[in-house]
Amino acid sequence: RQHLFEYVLQLADTSLILAHRLSEWCGHGPILEQDLAMANISLDLLGEARSYYQYAAELEGRGRTEDDLAYLRSAVEYRNPLLVEQPNGDFAQTIVRQFLYDCFHYHLLLQLQASPDRHLAGIAEKSVKEAAYHIKWSAEWIIRLGDGTDESRRRVEAAIASLWRYSGELTTPTPTEQALQAAGFLPDYAAIQQQADTQVARVFEEATLTVPQGVFMQKGGKTGRHSEHLGYLLTELQYMQRAYPGMKW
Amino acid sequence: RQHLFEYVLQLADTSLILAHRLSEWCGHGPILEQDLAMANISLDLLGEARSYYQYAAELEGRGRTEDDLAYLRSAVEYRNPLLVEQPNGDFAQTIVRQFLYDCFHYHLLLQLQASPDRHLAGIAEKSVKEAAYHIKWSAEWIIRLGDGTDESRRRVEAAIASLWRYSGELTTPTPTEQALQAAGFLPDYAAIQQQADTQVARVFEEATLTVPQGVFMQKGGKTGRHSEHLGYLLTELQYMQRAYPGMKW
Amino acid sequence: METLELTQEEQFQARIDEDIRIEPKDWMPEAYRKTLIRQISQHAHSELVGMLPEGNWITRAPSLKRKSILLAKVQDEAGHGLYLYSAAETLGASRDQMLADLHSGKAKYSSIFNYPTLSWADMGTIGWLVDGAAILNQVPLCRTSYGPYARAMVRVCKEESFHQRQGFEIMQTLCEGAPEQKAMAQEALNRWWWPTLMMFGPKDADSPNTEQSMKWRIKRFTNDELRQKFVDMMVPQAEFLGLTVPDDKLQWNEAKQGYDFGDVDWAEFWDVVKGNGPCSRERLQARTDAWEQGAWVREAALAHAAKRKQRAEAA
């Protein structure tokens, strides 16, 4: 149960941080339609995060609310992988971050639908439909940018070069995840990694992009060892709750 | 006394916010020696801010400390003029912001040394020596950038075009300042403005730059109507005090 | 016989007078078309620029629920922008040209968005007051003479009144909350009240286009009529919230069954219209930055579409 709580919190943090990053684009997107699309994905992830936080609060059973969990934990207590906290950068960076995450997220949710934990399976069932849309969107953009102009290709390649090293953490289980896998609550990550890799390879091929090889993989976010970016994100995200403790909004 | 408190707080906020902006450069300056110079000026202003906050806390007499005043007031309670909260931008923006402020600050401090309020006069006496160094530094850079390369000239001109409109607020008295002027605690701003204008004109001439004419002047910061930049600055500045209320550091 | 035939223009006006909608393929006077393009694109630009002041608080919203509602709201504004650009396109304007006019400063947008959002309470105030004023301006446009515009406005107004309720609810939560929260709400009202009154435009006496626009039924009330309506509607709501409207001259006038109220600072109004609002420069900069930094993305999308088309044709 402690493991499950920690894992659900990790899912919640992950969805929230990525939603937050996407929401930073709001009003500044390159095309009005894409502004809408990013807000949509952000809203989906925010909704998913809330479901997880609510469930985590319930599992913990200490009376904390979704907002307590999101707003009153410090950077080293956050459990999202490094990938999702990386800054937006240009649109190519945002797209690559999203696509790498979507490939993992979608296949994870597919599996989680069969989790013996019915609550978790229920959230996955709802979210997987949204994730299918997300991956469609980000894959299309990978293809457009890779097989677009010289500049878009250069930018998407630079984004891959800078973000690929965070993709390995997604399918590298932490002790918590290993315990849940052993107990049958979580699927084996090797299969998910393979599915994600296949999808990446297929989309990159259509985008005429090369899949990087032999990159040193960074990890740490899922055990609280984040990049310095997360702290700044949290100063904004948490400011109001920190400045006005205990108030209702 | 209430007016004096408010005014000293305004001085404190102004020094703190400008110090904070300069400190953002730390480790990222264009030349190591200038990294040091900006840190120096930031430290001077931080010291000045602390003196003012301590004095303001004393004037208020409600047991608040310098840190309470700096860390536990919201953006609309801050009283710094708009100029000093403007983002660093490139080095030219930082230099122009600094120079415009220094021209006012130095001449204000010269006058404040003669304030009938001995405490305020004392702070001014100490700070004016530092301000003399600041203005020397920023004026030299205005000249180097104006009379440097085509690019530096273009950048410094762009900075003047974007920041000049905030210079008028410095010498536009608020009701609080008017009350203090009437009571003889504060010098007349017309004289200070003239001195500052003369200095700007002299330095711009040497820099082969043109003094803008007829620019619409923005104001509001000194009465709490800030730009949207200040809020973000405060989320960082205040995060720790907000997140851990009442603790000692 | 000939004298009995109506000119095109008279026929057009007759349709309008009978409240028959003008559709894109119908004949219309050039001045009508131009006025509409200006008005609709201005409205579209306002939705676009209007995303910025509220967007400014998305990353700092005080709860997950509020964050979600606010993001959805700003997203709706982007959607309104899309409907309206499409409506203007039916009149022969191109979106790129309309945006170019926005970026060059030629086209205007609502001045209210040139004021900064400085506290969370501004999210409540904008929803409650600014959207409230927008609705008063816009509801009559659901019956405006030009079909595509009227239909776009029906969708816009439906969502706007939802937003307005959400804004009021934010204010209510603040006013029922801690003293700091109520003070935050009052401070926001103090800043937004007068700029909101300016949203209805200059006084009727200074609004020369009103008459023609009313004749064409692209405007159905005068600026001063709407301003009065707004004050009469909002004052009781402020009272309900326990907030004080920052106007010494505000007073119930039994005879006119409405409020008397102070005069807007018209100097400030014209300064902001001329581009000297507190955030005028930042707003336009944010939009042009987004546009310029997005240029390579739009080019890539076009280039890729062209490649696909070429391949499809070759196959």
Place this chain on the structure above:
Amino acid sequence: METLELTQEEQFQARIDEDIRIEPKDWMPEAYRKTLIRQISQHAHSELVGMLPEGNWITRAPSLKRKSILLAKVQDEAGHGLYLYSAAETLGASRDQMLADLHSGKAKYSSIFNYPTLSWADMGTIGWLVDGAAILNQVPLCRTSYGPYARAMVRVCKEESFHQRQGFEIMQTLCEGAPEQKAMAQEALNRWWWPTLMMFGPKDADSPNTEQSMKWRIKRFTNDELRQKFVDMMVPQAEFLGLTVPDDKLQWNEAKQGYDFGDVDWAEFWDVVKGNGPCSRERLQARTDAWEQGAWVREAALAHAAKRKQRAEAA
């Protein structure tokens, strides 16, 4: 007779053996010069890059006093960088070339700065542990054989020990504070302990240059000696603070009058050395960004100086 004359190299070594300082104008073996340039510039780069992890908390320091102290500290590091670049310049290296080597990844800097600072307690831990380790490495260098380097190190060490005390004081304040503060201190110690032990370099067996460097007196203790010294010094301080050193194998060894301790994760050590530290990329990027974005400023300063000179000559 001739056989009794010492070669230049023998004379040089004899001076070193007598602890006579080598000065810039003295003859020195090329390998000595090169080793020193590498070592001093690496040290200078470490000061420069070392500004970044602490600089990361200047804008979020928890009190005005702490903000001031931290900014002054990071400023001191910039100053140390200046002394050290100057010392390296006396050996014929140019600052621009040294920086180019840093930016290209050719020159190294201390790996410890490739770890992120994630909480305020990291400011205490870096001062206490990292500066503590640096002092152990550097104090012997105050007596190093090369004069300008030794003199620079005297100034550096004086300031470093001041910083170290400030760091310890931050930790002490946290450990005497609220439970959250103490937890923050412990969490930071957990993250920094092992990377700090890595600061002394590979094990002696894996450090082939040590012997030559010790002969030249540009190094006076081996890596393992210093590491042992550090552990022996820090463990009691951690105990004093009430913090737990994150090492199961840590144990007092009465026989050697020192602590036995666990082995560093050398795989991690070499990964970080190879440029795969958690922040390696960000640190280098921050430096190259500052350098590239500052190019126009440096060019302007040069151009202006040239103009002035020309005018002075013309007058």
